[in-house]
Amino acid sequence: MAKQKVSTGSTTGKGGSTTVFEYAPAPESRSIVDISPSYGLFINGEFVDGAGTSFKTVNPATEEVLSEVAEASATDVDTAVKAARRAHSRVWSRMPGKERAKYLYRIARIMQERGRELAVLESIDNGKPIKESRDVDVPIAAAYFFYYAGWADKLEYSGYGTQSLGVAAQVIPWNFPLLMLSWKIAPALAAGNTVVLKPAETTPLTALLFAEICQQADLPPGVVNIITGAGETGRSLVEHDDVDKVAFTGSTDVGRAIARSVAGTNKKVTLELGGKAANIVFDDAPMDQAIEGIVNGIFFNQGHVCCAGSRLLVQESVADEVLERLKRRMSTLRVGDPLDKNTDVGAINSAEQLARIKELSAIGEEEGAGRWSPACDLPSNGFWFPPTLFTGVTQAHRIAREEIFGPVLSVLTFRTPSEAVEKANNTPYGLSAGVWTDKGSRILSMANQLRAGVVWANTFNKFDPTSPFGGYKESGYGREGGRHGLEAYLKGTH
Numbered sequence: 001m002a003k004q005k006v007s008t009g010s011t012t013g014k015g016g017s018t019t020v021f022e023y024a025p026a027p028e029s030r031s032i033v034d035i036s037p038s039y040g041l042f043i044n045g046e047f048v049d050g051a052g053t054s055f056k057t058v059n060p061a062t063e064e065v066l067s068e069v070a071e072a073s074a075t076d077v078d079t080a081v082k083a084a085r086r087a088h089s090r091v092w093s094r095m096p097g098k099e100r101a102k103y104l105y106r107i108a109r110i111m112q113e114r115g116r117e118l119a120v121l122e123s124i125d126n127g128k129p130i131k132e133s134r135d136v137d138v139p140i141a142a143a144y145f146f147y148y149a150g151w152a153d154k155l156e157y158s159g160y161g162t163q164s165l166g167v168a169a170q171v172i173p174w175n176f177p178l179l180m181l182s183w184k185i186a187p188a189l190a191a192g193n194t195v196v197l198k199p200a201e202t203t204p205l206t207a208l209l210f211a212e213i214c215q216q217a218d219l220p221p222g223v224v225n226i227i228t229g230a231g232e233t234g235r236s237l238v239e240h241d242d243v244d245k246v247a248f249t250g251s252t253d254v255g256r257a258i259a260r261s262v263a264g265t266n267k268k269v270t271l272e273l274g275g276k277a278a279n280i281v282f283d284d285a286p287m288d289q290a291i292e293g294i295v296n297g298i299f300f301n302q303g304h305v306c307c308a309g310s311r312l313l314v315q316e317s318v319a320d321e322v323l324e325r326l327k328r329r330m331s332t333l334r335v336g337d338p339l340d341k342n343t344d345v346g347a348i349n350s351a352e353q354l355a356r357i358k359e360l361s362a363i364g365e366e367e368g369a370g371r372w373s374p375a376c377d378l379p380s381n382g383f384w385f386p387p388t389l390f391t392g393v394t395q396a397h398r399i400a401r402e403e404i405f406g407p408v409l410s411v412l413t414f415r416t417p418s419e420a421v422e423k424a425n426n427t428p429y430g431l432s433a434g435v436w437t438d439k440g441s442r443i444l445s446m447a448n449q450l451r452a453g454v455v456w457a458n459t460f461n462k463f464d465p466t467s468p469f470g471g472y473k474e475s476g477y478g479r480e481g482g483r484h485g486l487e488a489y490l491k492g493t494h
């Protein structure tokens with residue numbers, strides 16, 4: 001096949017000559033997925049028609065309508081919670097841990113076997129590049145099931161008791177639909193709880209495929225229930241009187257509303273909310289790796305990452321060099337078809353999210369920050385935003401304070417480590433941070449001072465099922481992942 005210019009990047013060689021790269025398209029086939037024109041709700045082990053209306057889910061890269069999905073009403077929510085309650089008291093909480101583990105292992109293995117299907121479907125419904133859904137989302141999602149399968153018969157070693165809570169109401173966002181599902185469902189099931197999970201309204205399809213996987217694994221009916229819908233469905237679920245636990249991942253505003261609604265009840269709550277992470281580069285940092293880490297920190301998943309390194313704090317003495325190298329690297333990012341294996345940056349998940357990114361970026365310019373994006377041709381259909389950076393950003397700028405949740409980086413500078421700590425912590429959020437330096441002692445001292453749930457050193461955006469993840473301040477409370485992640489689903493020892 002003749003080479004076709006998909007997007008171009010250029011690097012300037014030693015003699016000043018410019019090399020332009022051209023890429024042949026390498027699209028992943030979508031024939032592996034079979035998207036039904038309509039979907040019902042997954043309650044008590046089967047797909048049923050909802051009592052409510054329906055809504056469309058679209059491919060954000062093309063605006064093609066993919067399917068019509070049921071919108072669960074309050075009655076449907078009640079049916080799902082009842083199914084989960086029955087399954088908890090009659091089957092799941094009575095089953096020995098080693099038997100529950102077998103189901104979790106089976107689910108994990110089926111996820112691996114159907115990995116390509118899950119990855120293609122995720123990229124179609126969400127807009128993320130196939131290389132990420134294939135190499136990050138799906139393998140890590142399966143890893144969470146493998147990991148928590150191992151805990152199911154060892155709960156007495158968790159330190160949090162062995163008794164399950166009961167029914168967990170779980171609500172997740174659209175940025176990592178399958179991965180967030182596995183972060184929620186795997187520990188809940190391992191600890192003996194049953195779940196009713198609501199995926200985000202723009203990305204319901206991999207959760208519905210996961211429901212099929214539960215059927216394939218012969219999971220007892222009612223242990224996992226998937227109900228689709230928007231905010232109102234989520235609200236009915238978390239406010240339902242008969243749920244014992246609420247696990248929410250999403251925006252800080254909705255998290256606050258949920259915290260208010262469950263206050264005074266006996267429901268246990270974990271909230272994983274927004275972030276505005278600082279990625280701090282010292283002058284002794286390994287520069288090539290730091291540039292890759294900055295790019296990965298903010299352009300991975302189009303910047304739709306709660307822990308994205310959206311504030312680059314760079315030491316003044318190397319700021320010019322970092323910026324020059326960063327711009328050069330950004331010029332080589334390939335933006336386009338999420339199913340193309342070459343693509344680095346895919347589509348923005350929805351028109352609403354695109355409007356928000358555009359609005360905050362326009363405000364950044366109005367406030368006087370310098371805006372820069374590499375030349376890149378964006379597709380005419382779908383929702384797209386170029387990789388963008390803002391220079392001359394100060395703490396007072398809204399782009400430095402508010403979560404943009406898109407491929408937009410704010411660059412600030414600092415002179416001393418204490419100034420870096422002060423600037424990094426000057427945010428209502430506290431989810432994650434990155435530190436780039438050659439000095440181990442500085443890493444430890446920074447990690448101790450940064451008010452962030454996760455601090456990555458000389459790397460960024462690394463996720464592992466054995467490691468707890470969660471925030472401080474307005475980034476929420478509770479931890480997901482690792483032994484700590486079991487605390488949220490067990491009654492505790494007192």
Ligand code: NAD
Nearest residue numbers: 172173174199200230231234235250251254272273274306
């Ligand atoms: P969102 O809060 O608008 O929606 C999240 C989910 O909550 C969706 O399923 C939505 O339908 C549902 N929802 C909306 N209103 C509700 C209500 N009143 N009651 C119950 N459920 C309701 O967030 P979003 O725009 O989908 O996701 C982006 C946000 O999620 C960002 O702020 C991001 O930082 C955050 N996030 C955090 C983490 C984390 O681990 N801390 C991970 C991923 C995303």
